[in-house]
Amino acid sequence: MSPRKRDTAPLYHPKFWPMWFGLGIFWLLNLLPWPIKRALATVLGTFIYYVIPVRRRVTLINLRLAFPDLSESDRRRLARAHYRSLALGLFETCAAWWSPLNRLPPFRIIGREHFEKAAAAGKGALVVTAHLTLLEMGARIINEQIEFNALYRDPNNRVIAWIMRRNRERHLKTAIPFEDLRALLRTLKNGGLVWYAPDQGKKTKMSEVLPFFGEPAITNVATSRIAQMSGCRVVPYFARRLPDGSYELEAFPAWENFPSGDHSADAMRVNHFIEEQVKRAPEQYFWVHKRYKRRGEGYPDVYRD
Template sequence: MVNLLIAFLRLCARWPLPWVRAWGWGLGGLLWHVARSRRHIVEVNLQKTMPELSAAERQALAYRHFIAFGQSVMDRAWLWHAPESLVRQRLRWVGDLQALTAPGPLVMLAPHFVGLDAGGMAVSLDVPGPVAFIFVGQSRPAIEQWVRQGRERSGNVRPYFRHQGMRQILSGIKKGEPLHLSPDMDFGREESIFVPFMGVDKAATLPSLSRLSKVAGARVVPVVTRMTAQGYDIEIHPALADFPSADAVQDTARMNRLLGDWVRTMPEQYYWVHRRFKTRPEGEPGFY
């Protein structure tokens, strides 16, 4: 089944983008109906972060998220298999690319929007490298091989995995190897701290952005990817001023405030299918 899916994506790699997005719309609609556990996760996340919306509004937003998610999956066809010239046509930089290419240690804050892989591809194509990425391994070998080949197709990717620890990554940043970092995740109590996120007072969040940038003496530049009708916009925001501070908790809370602002500009594109609030403080009931 997996091999058939990969073969199909290779087949439609050169299709016009509206065709690919139409198939993605169908995939997202199908997932909305059959992936009930993920649908429940999305609905809980939206209820916790956007309680001001009515139940009908949240359900409509959840449905739009599944459509955007399905379209982003189908977009891997051209991201990972189309000629580089076609890929470049559909990836548009917004902002000052020099913020990513200037000398000195650099950490890119790249939140989990559905276009994260598209943003990573743009970075690997246009930022002098190698560029470091931290990946989570896939459960099936065939999928793992396909994902790695796709993400590393530019030849400018330095892959790291969470189980390898931070020592090699820190060494690379200090030597001028940019890091593309997505720390807006809940990886459990031992690795997280509790800070507010979009109305949830205690959201388990990785403090790695503050800690890595502090130890490496790196500037932090947010890179936010937005799906558009033409492909993706990769938005380069100004480097964070006075970051990191002496307080990793305050830094991580600041990161979450910024993320909340970006999410509100495209709420259907944030990665709500992830159990963002799975870890709760001791004694508090789970959300899901």
Template sequence: MAKQSTLDKNILHFLGPKHWLTWLGMGIAYALSFLPWFIQKFLGKALGNLHRALSPNRRHICDVNLHMCYPEMTIKERQSLTKAHFESMGIGVFEMFATWFQDRSKTISKVSFHNEDVVEKALSKGKGCIIIGAHFSSIDLCGTHMARYIDVHPIYKLQRNPVMNWVMERQRRKIFSKTIERRNVREVIKSLKQNKAVWYAVDQDYGRKNSVFAPFYGHECATISHISRLAKSTQAAILLYDYGRTEKGYFLSLTELEDYPTGDEVQDATKINQLIEQQIEPKKAQYFWSHRRFKTQAIEGTPSPYSK
């Protein structure tokens, strides 16, 4: 099924029998979002372990990524980190439910934001700013709270399931003043011209056409290249976004990048990948290791490392 925005669709488009199972799942997710947080966290870990047990392909992707990025790890260490990763991702699912179906005021006390003044400084130049970060399992909840401090326009990826898209797009529109589908570059430029912040997660493989190859944990990795071009053409400030789950709650942090862009797309991509590596190290389990980060190889025709 082709991925299409549902923002112009009425709910009546998605009430047919083929969507009933998804709506049942949405109803269960809605009910679960009312549970106390410590129970949601427990269930999230259980969900993650169930996913790990029932998804050998995702488990394989995670193991390949960890073997490539941490070759010094023993098999036992990789297995332990894989388990922690899936548990973290399961917790992230419950955090997503909370952002979709509960008021964010319920989690305000758990969130701290560092370097808030960086945004004001960046926007004082009148060119907007581009916030870049990586994919960690708390992305939905932390992103929701970023919108408390910044009028940020997140770039998002459509889901294959139209009912999930319908729910996701509407719930995010309640949180963010504007969301931008990732292919809509025109809207990105429009937001920057209005001196707004746009937010990209820049650490996924979008294919050879949209990337340059830069090292990530010592391996050449397809890295999106248009951020540096966009920054150069708009003169927007670039802010590095770090966030994550802690023992007591969540943290958000922003830092303005100096000397970026350099004019060399590979050098810019290398710098971004290095900064993301630094973000991963203190919270390894929270990174999206079960995504195919090294899918596109630098030498065309080279088999994917995930091939069995």
């Protein structure tokens, strides 16, 4: 198979115009009041779930594996709620990129002192969290309160990648490419706080097959390795959207005995933390991701038709 050619067309090329047009529509929708945006998200999420079922099957498989005790009707109800959460996440992303602070919804931060303590220690911190539908909103709110850096990986769509990188660099102190280990270690050793979500497994030398919600999944075991190499602290953090439309962002005390010397056990500690937090608002986790793929020999391909 020949290697895939790299797309070098300029971003103003006509083939990108539909994407720019779509972004323009969302820029305009971002000017609407939040009650209207939430109502639109409910309609949009429901429409996509039933009419354009992008990854609906993946979502239902993930929920079946993660919540085997739920009835099929409850899992489908949760999947519909997840699609509405994804749609609202689009509006939240637009607000995080383009709105001033006074136009963001109300929020509160619990445990801010844990960020401040980690920053004051001068050794840097990995702020460990997960991929949530409100990812961009949570990152924007936190960065308005305390200076943050973040790891990121460009999406395949070049227009989205450009605008995402541009806006993250505008709101964050530094946006660090996910594969740039040297930049990450340098930032940590300079005392920076780095947003880090290790929950989307990729089969590499830094991964193992470990339980996630009780089901074997490719798991990133690099968290404790990075902490070991840099001497940084590891501060768990999670964000959630509340029923009243406000946001709650919670930081927890830096983990003691981390790294422990057992990278697998440390990765399981990360997994258990994410599981506990996801259960508090399960519709807000990123269930459309194929979390249980490419596990290796001896494990079935749960996403095969």
